[in-house]
Amino acid sequence: MGVRVAVAGASGYAGGELLRLIAGHPGLDLVAATGDSSAGRAVTDVHPHLPAYADVTLRPTDVAELADAELVFLALPHGASAALSASLPAGTRIVDLGADHRLTDPAVWAKHYGGPYPGAWTYGLPELPGQRARIADSDRVAATGCYVVASTLPLAPLIAAGVAAPDDVVVVAASGTSGAGRSAAPHLLGSEVMNDVSAYKVGTHRHAPEIKQAAGARTLSFTPLLAPMPRGILATVTARPTGTTSADEVRQVLAEAYAGEPFVTLLPAGAWPHTSATYGSNACHLQVTVDGDSGRIVATSAIDNLGKGAAGQAVQCANLMLGLPETAGLTANGVAP
Ligand SMILES: NC(=O)C1=CN([C@@H]2O[C@H](COP(=O)(O)OP(=O)(O)OC[C@H]3O[C@@H](n4cnc5c(N)ncnc54)[C@H](OP(=O)(O)O)[C@@H]3O)[C@@H](O)[C@H]2O)C=CC1
Numbered sequence: 001m002g003v004r005v006a007v008a009g010a011s012g013y014a015g016g017e018l019l020r021l022i023a024g025h026p027g028l029d030l031v032a033a034t035g036d037s038s039a040g041r042a043v044t045d046v047h048p049h050l051p052a053y054a055d056v057t058l059r060p061t062d063v064a065e066l067a068d069a070e071l072v073f074l075a076l077p078h079g080a081s082a083a084l085s086a087s088l089p090a091g092t093r094i095v096d097l098g099a100d101h102r103l104t105d106p107a108v109w110a111k112h113y114g115g116p117y118p119g120a121w122t123y124g125l126p127e128l129p130g131q132r133a134r135i136a137d138s139d140r141v142a143a144t145g146c147y148v149v150a151s152t153l154p155l156a157p158l159i160a161a162g163v164a165a166p167d168d169v170v171v172v173a174a175s176g177t178s179g180a181g182r183s184a185a186p187h188l189l190g191s192e193v194m195n196d197v198s199a200y201k202v203g204t205h206r207h208a209p210e211i212k213q214a215a216g217a218r219t220l221s222f223t224p225l226l227a228p229m230p231r232g233i234l235a236t237v238t239a240r241p242t243g244t245t246s247a248d249e250v251r252q253v254l255a256e257a258y259a260g261e262p263f264v265t266l267l268p269a270g271a272w273p274h275t276s277a278t279y280g281s282n283a284c285h286l287q288v289t290v291d292g293d294s295g296r297i298v299a300t301s302a303i304d305n306l307g308k309g310a311a312g313q314a315v316q317c318a319n320l321m322l323g324l325p326e327t328a329g330l331t332a333n334g335v336a337p
């Protein structure tokens with residue numbers, strides 16, 4: 001018998017990916033899967049790719065349904081996690097995939113989300129310095145936003161090493177449509193997104209302050225793009241160097257930061273990340289160089305937004321919280337073609 005876990009929001013995209021990972025996890029047993037409008041339906045009705053749950057019915061999302069779990073994953077819309085988690089028993093471990101407990105500054109929360117500030121939990125990005133131990137010591141963890149994972153992993157070490165200036169960072173990141181969740185708004189219909197790439201929420205996206213908080217940037221321009229693919233994020237981060245630097249030096253910073261990390265790979269010099277190579281995995285692929293003309297540092301990263309950007313990252317945090325091997329139930333190997 002493994003650790004008893006529940007997934008709230010199991011009918012959604014992130015919840016479905018959590019169910020898939022839990023089905024293949026050697027140390028976790030699913031005891032409850034909940035939905036909102038889908039409550040009462042079979043899991044395989046909404047996730048026909050998950051026959052492991054042929055006998056499981058989605059229950060309503062309330063405390064009683066989740067009470068038997070030792071650890072609860074919350075994959076709910078922003079704003080729905082705080083009230084539910086406040087009602088769960090104090091001893092229940094929680095990993096929240098939403099944004100409710102990520103931001104440490106109440107004023108930033110008010111500006112980007114509004115409503116009462118729910119408070120910050122331990123931030124769920126194990127690759128940040130010192131964070132792995134903090135997650136392992138925590139009962140409540142706020143998993144990192146998808147664009148934030150893709151942007152922070154290349155950027156944070158460059159700022160921490162003093163090589164990239166924190167006050168001149170530009171991020172342009174393209175996401176697959178599943179990043180917007182399952183409740184497909186008309187602009188996410190296949191007929192609208194195919195043959196199109198477009199920018200949205202330019203300069204106003206709520207992940208900009210989270211990237212600043214996680215990566216240590218002070219001034220940031222963030223432009224998200226919607227790309228015609230179901231999964232994946234490709235982030236391009238450019239930053240002004242603090243002094244003279246070289247491709248070899250910036251590569252060395254990332255190589256040292258991620259030596260031994262099971263899910264972060266600095267690609268060989270000259271190879272640039274592809275989202276397709278991280279599809280279905282918990283991997284993040286990185287590359288960095290210095291633009292010979294502008295002198296700017298240019299780093300690119302690729303993740304699966306539902307993997308390292310959501311469910312994979314959440315399972316990685318849960319493994320740490322439960323004292324399980326950090327990589328249990330996860331893989332850096334993608335699915336191709
Ligand atoms: N998609 C992604 O790439 C990522 C998502 N996340 C975060 O994960 C969370 C879930 O996202 P995602 O799976 O994409 O979203 P979906 O829209 O695909 O799923 C939302 C889930 O929440 C349920 N739900 C909807 N409204 C309510 C409500 N008022 N109260 C309780 N449950 C409700 C839905 O139930 P039903 O369908 O039955 O109505 C569904 O199970 C969000 O906070 C999101 O920001 C984080 C990183 C990446």
Ligand SMILES: CC(=O)N[C@@H](CCC(=O)OP(=O)(O)O)C(=O)O
Pocket residue numbers: 097098099144145146147175176177178179180224226
């Ligand atoms: C393509 C698309 O619409 N993406 C979403 C990302 C949302 C998401 O997953 O948010 P968290 O990572 O904060 O939970 C957006 O831009 O709002």
